[in-house]
Amino acid sequence: MDSGYRIIIADDHPLFRNALQQAVQLAVQGVHLQEVDSIDSLLQLLSETDDTDLLLLDLKMPGASGFSGLTRLRALYPSLPVVVVSASEETNVVQQAMRLGAVGFIPKSSPMPVLVNALNTVLEGDGWFPEGINPDDAPEDDMASRLASLTPQQFKVLTMLSEGKLNKQIAYELDVSEATIKAHVTAIFRKLDVKNRTQAVIALSQLEGGEF
Template sequence: MDTGYRIIIADDHPLFRSAMHQAVQMAVNGVDLQEVDCITSLMQLLSETTDIDLLLLDLKMPGASGFSALTSLRHQYPDLPVVIVSANEETAVVQQAMRLGAMGFIPKSSPMPTLVSALNIILEGEPWFPAGISLKDIPEDNIAERLASLTPQQFKVLTMLSEGKLNKQIAFELTVSEATVKAHVTAIFRKLDVKNRTQAVIALSQIE
């Protein structure tokens, strides 16, 4: 496969970044490959770089806990293909990644040929998940699904609520009116089926 793909590996373990780097180079010729070891560096890179073809994202690294990073990325960069690469291979974790819009899930225990094969399939535009796992066993009333229904601005407001910020502070930071913030908060409550800020913040924490 000879292309000019631009790929980011986001993982805080140097040895695994090296293994993924090798797998990517075996799957793709002439790839522009960049690596980051924390969410802060990832967000900075994404803000400076355009046309990223694929992000290989570890679930646990500095600045990320559980699915918080994936959820945030899906809202801020909805067109960015994200593949989770994780040591946690539980079926429920893989299903949650599916529900939140990941394009794939590659267990870290996968042998090199599997890594290369998975990357080839994903870069052809097809999702790749471990065999035998589907969404059929996930309850329909899934908090991840409700969070995924938020708009990017609503998710940003919810994140700021979780930081304990008041409507006035949120309005100032987002350069919008307090009335706009209140409208976002009302929409967040409705979409998450909660009645107050505390319940909304708890809902967000459930994906971490």
């Protein structure tokens, strides 16, 4: 029987994509499963699909480092349930994923029965996080919240600022006026409560830091 569920696996490691695929098929009968290996291909797929039930997201793959991919996705698709899959099992990494709105966090070291249980739990509407970590224990991270408040275009501009690009270069690449980019930069500074590009880029680098 077709469950009707649409699930996307976003991971650039073929072996782990295969493991997740097996877990999904064991957890849900008749699931419609799609796979991508970069943030760009994920965003393209999501733009073409409006009824995805669950996204399984690796934190580190082409186009994303650390939590930048999750933050961008939460800004673009706030109602899409996202479960983070990561090689990291550190408490602070799990808690940061919680703060940024993930509904679950599955360590890549999890055995198949745990993967299946986690997927079943999330699809039933509950959160799933490693044992001993309570979502309510996650401390507030003001900068993570501020970064999550950026619009998709503002986040893209901030990412390009972090690459050292000038307003003129960003305007050319995004095919908008330089005045529009200046307005975005001003809005970014206000939302992040920073005074200059250096401080804004540092804020983004903190979000991207760590091994995942």
